Amino acid sequence: KDHNTENQKHYLIAGFRGTVPHGLSLEIGDTVQILEKCDGDGLFLSKHFIFQGIFPSNYIHLKNACVKNKGQFEMVIPTEDSVITEMTSTLRDWGAMWKQLYVRNEGDLFHRLWHIMNEILDLRRQVLVGHLTHDRMKDVKRHITARLDWGNEQLGLDLVPRKEYAMVDPEEISITELYRLMEHRHRKKDTPVPASSHHLFVQMKSLMCSNLGEELEVIFSLFDSKENRPISERFFLRLNRNGLPKCPEKPERHCSLFVDLGSSELRKDIYITVHIIRIGRMGAGEKKNACNVQYRRPFGCAVLSIADLLAGDSKDDLVLKVYMCNTESDWYQIHENIIKKLNARYNLTGSNAGLAVSLQLLHGDIEQIRREYTSRFTHGVSITRKLGFSNIIMPGEMRNDLYITVERGEFEKGGKSVARNVEVTMHVVDSSGQILKDFISFGSGEPPASEYHSFVLYHNNGPRWAELLKLPIPVDKFRGAHIRCEFRHCSTKEKGEKKLFGFSFVPLMQENGRTLPDGTHELIVHKCEENANLQDSGRYLKLPFSKGISLGNNSQAVKTTKESFWITSFLCSTKLTQNGDMLDLLKWRAHPDKIAGCLSKLKEIDGSEIVKFLQDTLDTLFGILDENAQKYGSKVFDCLVHIINLLQDSKFHHFKPVMDTYIESHFAGALAYRDLIKVLKWHIDRVTEVELHEHIQEVLKAQEYIFKYIVQSRRLFSIATGGQNEEEFRCCIQELLMSVRFFLSQESKGTSALSQLQAVFLSSFPSVYSELLKLFDVREVANLVHDALGSLPTVMHGDESLQAVKLQSIGKTVESHLYTNPDSRCILLPVVLHHLHMHLQEQKDLIMCARILSNIFCLIKKNSSEKSVLEEIDVIVNSLLDILLRTILEITSRPQPAGSALRLQFQDVTGEFVSCLLSLLRQMTDRHYQQLLDSFNTKEDLRDFLLQIFTVFRILIRPEMFPKDWTVMRLVANNVIITTVLYLSDALRKNFLNENFDYKIWDSYFFLAVIFINQLCLQLEMFTPSKKKKVLEKYGDMRVTMGCEIFSMWQNLVLHLLYILPSGRGVIDMNS
Known part of the structure; x- marks a missing residue:
């Protein structure tokens, strides 16, 4: 009896010599796919999907798998975790290469790779067991992929594109997304991210001095000698009579972490100061029985510059010299005298006196440091803060x-x-x-x-x-x-x-x-x-x-x-x-006569005071608005704008979620939308009045949160009234956006102030879309946005900064939720492509253009056959294909910049445009290609297009187009190129044979085909067995496909050989 087992994958757990008739020779670890299972112990199977034979069934271990593309190029994909699959195949490849390292006498890499392989095997066991928590599993996978990448880089293997630690299938995502993954991993490998926060670890060891005998207090702090003030709280600990920490059983009291030091605190005029106080007699030389009462008395001081730590970041113990002031009345400034080296005012406390401490600067997030330095935090460490609030005040911080x-x-x-x-x-x-x-x-x-x-x-x-x-x-x-x-x-x-x-x-x-x-x-x-x-x-x-x-x-x-x-x-x-002004504002009902003055003074109150009482302040403002909108509406609006813009400051940026929560959960101004719309429109209608420009600019910066309040207010009103005055509200919004369209359509005519206002508006306008979607359907909002963006002047000779901001606004629009919806995307796409075409035509802002195009194609998956997507491809091909080809030809013909940073930027923009072109070509169907070829009015236009695209393809397959280890990207690019060439071959046959024969275009075609076949990345014989297998499964041998196409095209040129042979373009090997 036979059993179908095609969807099962098996691994050999014992070697089999295959000496029986039809037997298949196998080694431990080989992968086989079961084609058929027979009664008894025989199995028909294939090894590497090429050789077939039989072997005993108890020699294998079963693993479930799924089969894609059944047939010649079928792929068997295990259903296990992709990280496990990658580990298995990678270790198998490394195993062979590891032995060669020994043969080549590369001992250092041989031993390091051995340790890494063992570490990966141990991590693999942890994943297979499956008892890890979600966070721990994520951490293990991060360690695994980091080690796999290290080994691949050391051995010169390919860069693996990943998403959340799992390999991605390049056929399942857009090519622009694939490029971004590759580029991100490539850049991450070369440019480590600098830490933004720093912390100083201090551990007290002992005080070495000959004249001890009394208990001591040691006080550490950070001192800014430039501003002549302490910048941190104090770290305090007690020492016994021998100069050792008084509580040895509590090691957490011996050390402290000075936290949240910004880059500004890591400079040469910041010092660690240590003041030592003795506990005992008034005079150090008095007899022990002279006095029973103990006093705190000055003993000594030590200082160390932070710059000394930056130089070495040493973990070794330091011994600081301890000084005492000559005159006791100078004790309060002894640290300043030591820093200033006023030697006449202090002396060493003793020739052998020294304070032994361990100091280390740690960089990064505090939680990350706790994970990386677990030994230091085992018993707990006291935290010493900076004086006052940190540079960034966090909401919810209770102090x-x-x-x-x-x-x-x-x-x-x-x-x-x-x-x-x-x-x-x-x-x-x-x-x-x-x-x-x-x-x-x-x-x-x-x-x-x-x-x-x-x-x-x-x-x-x-x-x-x-x-x-x-x-x-x-x-x-x-x-x-x-x-x-x-x-x-x-x-x-x-x-x-x-x-x-x-x-x-x-x-x-x-x-x-x-x-x-x-x-x-x-x-x-x-x-x-x-x-x-x-x-x-x-x-x-x-x-x-x-x-x-x-x-x-x-x-x-x-x-x-x-x-x-x-x-x-x-x-x-x-x-x-x-702050008395803040108190007066919050208690406005007790003093209604002071309301106008309190609102005027709000802008003078320190921002930290406002954010401390953010909810109370907002309640006050909207309470005043409800009480007397006619009298105070404009002043309340100005105060609201001030608070919103205050949260743009990096120090208070984290309070934006607090305001969001307030709007969603606490805001109760159901009538506020009327006044907010009215005052906002009043400001937009007066953009041409020069004296108001500065104030209007502040209003436009705050438009995102003004719209949040408008929308939430209207929602509250609708809930309370059952949706009354809906038409009135829509009319108000339409009139407001009509004012916006008029404002945006104005040309600056040499007035930079107007273009500056337009730039400010455009920079935050996309943030309004999500708010409008809460009240209107996507098509309505898309039409409103289309009209607003469409009203922008089409001239490109205006203010360059405005043109850049305009394009950034287009980019944010493409990244918004509004654009991801197919119903609204079809409305927005034409205006987006129109602005892109203008900028590409002028070769301006190419980096931003490339980013926007990449985002457009990231939304279009390879296998998407929806009608809306096919129509979008139609629009993109008609609008951008020609200009995209010309842009790639233009930027690749320029000399590369000299500076490394500019060169990297140049490579990035080139790669992004190339990935966009490849994405577009891969997405095109038979119908798209036919429409494209039919769109050329003359054969001369078609000839120019074909020469152009063949030239671009020759550029794309240059070895320097992508980094050496980007084989995945090269294979995808080659697959798109050969598919496109197959479509365009028909155009050559139909339009450029017989009396229309054109030597130049046929020469360009064959030249492209020859260098395509000779690419190193297609020479499968040079690949490892597993890599060769993967390439054959996914793409087949593309050299054979192109060779067959060359042969077919050559047959069409038999009558024109006299034109071709003299060119001497090189030998085409039809057997390759």
Whole structure:
């Protein structure tokens, strides 16, 4: 009994010599296709689909497969994961070549390839098991393809086009898409993408010094010597008496990652500063029993330039020299003195003193770094941020950090003969007088504390500390809270008392919700000698607190005092504001008389304040619009435009999705569309008024989101009213777009301002299509867009920048969802091709033209036989085929630019145009070719076309047309060329024989055929067995096909041999 098993593929798991009658000799790993299965152990089969024979059935392992193109050129494709198929065939090819590396004594590559092959085999096993998660499988495939590509490149094999780690079938995608995949992989191989973000990894090892014996605090930060300020928070850790990290069981406290350093921070004037504070006696040389109280005292400082790390990016430990200032009062600026090399102000703390640290600059995304440096992040690493917000503020980022720098103080002697030893103690106190627990952070690496103690400077009534603290106080505890700083004299006597002599305080928020403004504040020092007097905060909060500012009702007369205390505050909050104008705007209902002023001042408010309260601000604007559109409509529109354009800034770009969410989920202005359309049309109608150009430009930049609000408002109105006033709305949109068409149709006549406005409009006009599609059907929107783009002046001698932007707008139109729909594409295609033809005619903006054409053809798949697609090909052939051929001839005849970047750009545009031509020719059917040939009015026109296309084909098969390893692209190009030549052969026979014989065109034809056959990429004998098999399955031997065609055409020229033979064009081997 026989069984049909044609759709099954088998692999040999044991060798078979094939010594029986009709036996087939096979080796382990050979692939066979079962043609027929018989009772017993015999199988009829084929090996490499050429030899047939029988062998025992238990010698094979079954794999399912599908058969395409049954017959002479049938392809058997396994149904397994394509990555597994590629690994199998590639390793088989590498195996033979790997042995030759040993023979040729290429030992280095031999061993490296051996390791890579084993690694691929291990990864292959993981994929075959199939127990990987989706993300892990993706990661494994990425590793596999990276190793396959490396090996192929080392062995001089072909570049493999891939999409999401899987090989693509060049027959299943357009040729332009294939070219883009090849070009992207080729460029990616040559040009690595530079990292945009950088991070500094710091690990504290030890402090080496002979005179230790006390515990230490080490504080790292980044300092900008150009602007003379710190740019990062602090990394804080404690050392024991031996100079080693105090908590060895918590390695995460020994290291930190300074994150989000931009390229601007990687320069020579950025320094890593390290301040070391000792915990112990007032004087380092005092006896141990002299005092039981411990103080924070200056010990030493070290600095290192970021530039030193950039030079080597070393992972080795560094030993930094530790210096101490000569005069203790200079401690606050010791790092500046070291950077400036003011040697007279500091000395080494000891001849053998050194701080051992490990520093490394890491580049890339933080998550990527965590994956690549897993050993560093095993136990967790503290994160040290830049001061304030990062360069890019992310939506959803929740922060409420108040940075306080304890700057300096001016104190009296207090009846003493010598100056005081002043220590500052800071607390955060709530509205009930209770000290808030754990809201004072000394730096990353150390848990927050409830109080802060400054270091003590010996006998100094004007101490300078410059210590930075972070107070991460929650928003709900901010109102009513205040900071209290207590000042104590630290005695050096045996008892070591710390005696209170005064205090200062500062509230964090006004009653109206405005927070303590950023900047330096001079606080009043109030006399106080009893701790009990500080228990009742209600009493002292009635006192004045500052000589410079007043918050709320605290405005009592300031008493004359010679003592002052200075702090600097800086708020980094996503919830609180220091801006009074913003508060007035958000509370507009309480002060309706201030609305006009608040709207006018919105543009002066810092952008970070606006995005913090984005939803509240938008609610306010549309609330005012609903309340009195006639009075405030224009001002609200201007404010909306300002906010929309604010989000174009790279710093706030990530807030666009926040606005999108607001429009979709929170926006409630059902009547707003009327006023928005009215004011937008008013601006467009006045584009010729020069004094308004700058303002109108801002409006046109914001048109995408203005239309989003218009559309959403109309949808809300329709839902609420059941679709009332639909016709009125359509008329409004038609009138608006009529104004747009008139505006676009204006020629600048030497006025660059008008063309600049047109350019601004065109650059964002395509973003409006998707919004219009929410209210109108695709054909309506396509007609509106067609009319708008069709109204553009057709002259090409105008403003060149406008012409470029116009073409970019056409390009965005082709990339839009509107164009991908066949119903709308047939309306848009003529106007797109019209503008392309104009630019190609003038040979201008060729790069953009090539990109647009590529996108057009990417939508057209090879096997698409839909009526709409066939009609599109008709239009493209009539409009662009001739100009496309001329463009390729023009750009390939130019000398290549000298610079590498320009040369790469030149090759890109040439390759894109070639891929577009090949895509068009492959898509053409018998009918298209017949219509093309019939369209020539005279034989002279047909002759010129044939000579032109044969010349282009000779250019396409030059070895330098594509990179050496682009065999896939070359084979596709050759397949298109030979198919086209077969179509055009009939035109030669019908029109240029007998009395119409034309030597030049026949000579061009045979010359093309000869160099086609002799191409290296078609010499199958030079290929590996697997590559030869794939080419034969997909294309057959194209040399044979062309040879047969040459023979056929030659037979038609028997009567004209006298014209052909003298040319000596070379020998044509009919057997090739």
